[in-house]
């Protein structure tokens with residue numbers, strides 16, 4: 001059902017909820033999932049993002065998100081300058097993806113400690129977004145829940161352990177999806193939760209056997225926890 | 228109660244012994260599990276953002292394509308000369324609609340209402356009253372609940388994006404929301420709100436979405452004026468006791484039908500209408516060279 005603040009909102013920098021506000025969200029989602037300050041970004045625009053992206057400020061919006069701004073940030077129009085100021089290097093190009101939403105983007109980003117993330121995401125209307133691929137693994141989540149992204153080795157028992165821990169802390173799992181890399185071995189657990197996942201729980205998950213990396217997207221704070 | 232028909236909201240309001248706006252507030256409290264004060268505080272941030280956008284407009288900025296910017300200022304200056312055919316209030320409404328829609332095109336901060344492209348309509352009819360101290364904050368907040376309830380119904384029954392239903396879905400919906408808001412402010416009852424919504428939607432039905440070069444600039448900015456003027460006239464008609472012959476929920480259904488039958492060329496693809504004129508194509512070409 002409709003949230004009336006989706007009707008009167010979002011409060012955003014124009015001109016387009018899908019090409020601007022959604023693009024900021026994709027950028028900030030990518031930064032959160034990387035878990036640290038972004039120092040370089042190679043950005044490829046697909047479809048309508050490529051065709052009208054410049055006119056809609058999609059390029060600046062993506063950078064603004066990578067810099068940690070939200071869709072209402074007044075610095076979005078100056079994102080190029082802001083990026084230069086903090087030493088975020090970027091390139092823009094175009095790509096033609098198969099079967100992708102017309103407002104899609106592929107980004108390869110690198111963080112200050114050398115962490116890397118490759119993400120494909122789309123802006124699906126009204127400022128809402130969808131993450132479609134992470135590090136070559138197909139996913140589908142939209143940031144409307146608190147989201148745990150857990151990279152793990154595809155081993156017996158890991159999944160049960162994680163869900164047991166969450167249920168011990170009365171964290172309700174709204175959705176859980178598992179995806180494996182085509183080459184096998186590496187796998188991703190995407191867990192969407194109703195409640196906020198506290199820092200200490202995330203740290204515990206990191207200690208589990210077979211866990212390679214955990215990132216967390218907090219829908220209220222768009223907070224970042226380092227991997 | 229669900230926000231899926233005007234009738235449902237009106238019935239819900241009657242059952243709760245509440246007004247239209249309050250039924251929408253109650254829905255929000257239920258939906259987002261929050262208390263009255265929280266919901267109203269959030270609505271106030273929406274209003275504050277609208278007022279800030281209007282107050283900080285200078286008319287100096289230009290859009291990325293260079294097609295848009297400065298018209299709100301021209302209208303403000305013209306109004307000051309006192310020669311406006313529309314008179315004081317409507318003259319100001321036009322200026323506000325232009326300013327807000329331009330602000331959106333020029334990457335300033337606005338509130339999508341219901342979309343970014345149509346962000347000028349609702350604030351345009353409210354801000355002139357607010358600036359002349361003809362409105363209390365409480366009245367504005369109530370008017371915004373009224374508007375959002377109307378928008379939610381249209382979203383669920385017909386759609387509010389140009390890509391799904393043409394410009395009638397954006398500017399048309401915004402006009403309907405603004406018309407209902409005005410009726411509430413002027414003390415109209417629920418039936419009058421419904422009539423105003425129906426009249427506004429009928430008068431903009433069939434409007435296509437044909438943005439030049441795919442940008443939310445031309446014709447979007449001036450269409451915000453069309454939406455706001457439609458809202459004012461629809462509200463006045465409803466307050467005068469004029470009824471829409473076709474019941475409001477049927478009008479919304481019809482609008483959804485029209486949107487679904489609208490050719491793809493007229494739904495934000497920038498392949499038809501004004502976007503397909505020689506001028507439109509030229510701008511598109513110029514944009515491409517810049518990308």
Ligand code: SF4
Pocket residue numbers: 344345388389393394395397398435436437438442443444445446447450495
């Ligand atoms: S023409 Fe299209 S993009 Fe412009 S305001 Fe209307 S619906 Fe929005």
